[in-house]
Amino acid sequence: xxxxxxxTWSYTEALPFEDEVLLRARERSHELGxxxxxxxxxxxxxxxxxxxxxxxxxxxxxxAGVSGVCLLRGLxxxxxxxxxxxxxxxxxxxRQAYSEAGIPGNxxxxxSGRAAQVLxxxxxxAYDLVFIDxxxxxxxxxxxxxxxxxxxxGLMIINGALDNGRVADPAARDQLTVTMRQxxxxxxxxxxxxxALLPTGDGLQLAxxxxxRRPAP
Ligand SMILES: C[S@@+](CC[C@H](N)C(=O)[O-])C[C@H]1O[C@@H](n2cnc3c(N)ncnc32)[C@H](O)[C@@H]1O
Numbered sequence: 001x002x003x004x005x006x007x008t009w010s011y012t013e014a015l016p017f018e019d020e021v022l023l024r025a026r027e028r029s030h031e032l033g034x035x036x037x038x039x040x041x042x043x044x045x046x047x048x049x050x051x052x053x054x055x056x057x058x059x060x061x062x063x064a065g066v067s068g069v070c071l072l073r074g075l076x077x078x079x080x081x082x083x084x085x086x087x088x089x090x091x092x093x094x095r096q097a098y099s100e101a102g103i104p105g106n107x108x109x110x111x112s113g114r115a116a117q118v119l120x121x122x123x124x125x126a127y128d129l130v131f132i133d134x135x136x137x138x139x140x141x142x143x144x145x146x147x148x149x150x151x152x153x154g155l156m157i158i159n160g161a162l163d164n165g166r167v168a169d170p171a172a173r174d175q176l177t178v179t180m181r182q183x184x185x186x187x188x189x190x191x192x193x194x195x196a197l198l199p200t201g202d203g204l205q206l207a208x209x210x211x212x213r214r215p216a217p
Pocket of ligand 1: 029034035036037060061062063064065066067068084085086087090113114115116133134135
């Protein structure tokens, strides 16, 4: 990254204000060894959730609740976040963050389990937003599941889509980087999706499931 691009990125990541609730959730993330979304991604999640007017949301990778609080703060009061994590200590910390953020208990459904087992049990075409932030080697599987879960008009958000800059580097061929490129290709090749890749955080892949198939360019 050029010095200009690096400082622009640092500037945008440093802009969002985070209150005590988010700072405490970040502290617990750190203590538990969880890598929470960046401040820029957190702010983007709140904006995307607010603009989507989503009622039903699935999150893969609860962590200690930083991303969940950001999503819930953008969502309307009638919305429900279903969030999946394989680690019960992480889920406990996330519930604490939701409670400190004043989120009523009936707006979150925390599911303990491996996403590959849990996602297939969720209903087709039933969700307005799916956020993927766990277990990168399985991102392609989670992306396929997200397409199935989303309603037409629903939004998919994938965190870490640039894999620490390696996705854009043609010389990088490690398995994780290849997987992230496959995810991008799967999304771009899918006629039912319109997409954009933002350089926010470590890359935020966005895709909306359209009601009709996209016409060929
Ligand atoms: C990057 S952290 C999520 C951070 C969270 N989104 C945030 O910003 O606060 C990834 C989380 O995924 C969980 N995880 C890892 N593998 C998983 C799997 N196969 N299924 C479900 N959760 C998994 C980890 O326990 C961890 O809490």
